[in-house]
Amino acid sequence: MTVPQNTSPDEAGRIVLSIDAMGGDRGPSAVVSGIARSAKKNPELDFILHGPAAELERLVARKKHLRGRVEIRDAAGVVTMHDKPSQVMRQGKGTSMWSAIEAVRDGEATVCVSCGNTGALMALSMVRLRKLPGVNRPAIAVLWPSRNDHNFNVMLDVGADIRADAEDLLQYALMGASYARNGLDLPRPRVGLLNVGTEEHKGRSELKEAAELIGDHAADANYDFVGFVEGGDIPGDVADVIVTDGFTGNIALKTGEGTASLIGDLLREAFKFSPLSRFASLLAYTSLRRLQKRIDPRRVNGGVFLGLNGTVVKSHGSADATGVSAAVKLAFQLAKTGFTERLAARVASTAGKQQDAPKLLDSSGAS
């Protein structure tokens, strides 16, 4: 391996994030506004910003909270939403996305954030950062509004790979638990395996095998395994981490988002129906705002790529400044806890062939 260790907080205790300014639906101005918002709230943050230098310099100059905290890396090329991942892998050098990942690869930044094309971002991350030893398939994890006290569950994989065998699902459990510890501050997360029923005899054979593997590693890897869970448990409170293959996870994610969006629209329609209901909606404004904030997808903006030598946060393509700032906040938290190194240690210490290797971390087993 020639990939250098990614450094955590640099000498001065500051966190440097690598930001792809291009590729989102709202262009670089939304990205610059988002990082400015984060910079204002969080004095520990610095940025390396990738994209066309002239344009970025102009945008950054307007934000006083970014003064002296942004290094601009000129990259003229942009990966669009329509570019094929395979093409970007071959010809993507010179794009802002490539440059943003490179800064993590070179250890200049701890975490990369991009609003761009998911498939291309994953493909570039795979070839430039490479997979962690012991990981066969990287995964994308999202936070999902739930009934749990901490308001969110982790679900993975939501679409890095459409296949996953029992060993892959075990890796997802390990990585998801590690993410829940570092991203949600849960010391001992509860892990559930998604299936069509909770009874042991249900589901495909690879799921039964995966359930055994995940159960076997629970004590060592410091999580509780709650067994099979169903679709209704993704927003529920029986598990903190929901493990599934990328095909099922992607469909569940989009079904949940689509359902929430339909209900939101119908709710707005209902309140527009009559003068009385319009008046009611004014009175209920703060209540409805509170609800909206609780389930606003912009505030849980960021799929995290797990299983690579470096952490990449994928923001929604349609993210506005609020969304970008939420993704930056998540990236900061993961950088601050040294998540990349902890995850690597966890996976390495549990990977079958490396079971006898010494643990790299503190003896509490948390990672």
Place this chain on the structure above:
Amino acid sequence: MTVPQNTSPDEAGRIVLSIDAMGGDRGPSAVVSGIARSAKKNPELDFILHGPAAELERLVARKKHLRGRVEIRDAAGVVTMHDKPSQVMRQGKGTSMWSAIEAVRDGEATVCVSCGNTGALMALSMVRLRKLPGVNRPAIAVLWPSRNDHNFNVMLDVGADIRADAEDLLQYALMGASYARNGLDLPRPRVGLLNVGTEEHKGRSELKEAAELIGDHAADANYDFVGFVEGGDIPGDVADVIVTDGFTGNIALKTGEGTASLIGDLLREAFKFSPLSRFASLLAYTSLRRLQKRIDPRRVNGGVFLGLNGTVVKSHGSADATGVSAAVKLAFQLAKTGFTERLAARVASTAGKQQDAPKLLDSSGAS
């Protein structure tokens, strides 16, 4: 085949439904209240009601709209939610569920309705009604609240079988289109195949093969194929029928239900937060009721078993009188349109080996 043709409307133009009174979470009184509600609204309906005769007679006697319209079939045994399907198949004779299916098998009723154990109901339906010629795997179809003008989409399979190959998915498309024509009055439904992206190169290989098959049969079978759709399109407006395997469909269904239920609870919480928001919720009462009615799962209560010699409607186990009445309404509509025979003709006329068989229906191709 010794199974007799299921008759449509009997001599007097009346529709007879076979109702399993037992096995739901709320017992036979909810079922009897539900069918009484339907009987009041719809004078064309008669019922054969299966369960312990003494108890049912007492419950039916209290409902004036059921007078002279219910035939009670004594069946002492009850299939519980915990019974294994394989066990019910061997030892289920004498249960109300078995008896209810038998009345459809014998041609005494057109459609069977049960609130009982889904797995057991499907297993019994398979052995007693048998699969339609040309169908390899029967499917369960549900109606899903959507942005479409007709307010619902059809999705199948939501859990009859965890596997489906390309041929099975084609059968689901044919059966789902037929259901949309007869259940939603859509002359030419738009069919979509669920995948992780809409681009042609995405997804598993059996999905690419299925997409070709479903596209090839569109003209003959009188539907439009819109290609791949994503999870967000299940409650959307790009397709009327969403085709997927039973594993994915079950997870999507339960994820959607769980998300809707979480939002509903958070909405109630939001409105309880302060005296002002409680007052607002009073003013907004009719608006919120309207929304609730639109997405109330009780009002779209009924998974339909497709691909058997006879139609079975599976009501939610937790259905109250409103839920049972909704399932009965759906069963009535399917009985009235002669859905069972139309579906059989459609599948037979499209099944590969029977492509040259004469069409059994009107030349318009609608079935």
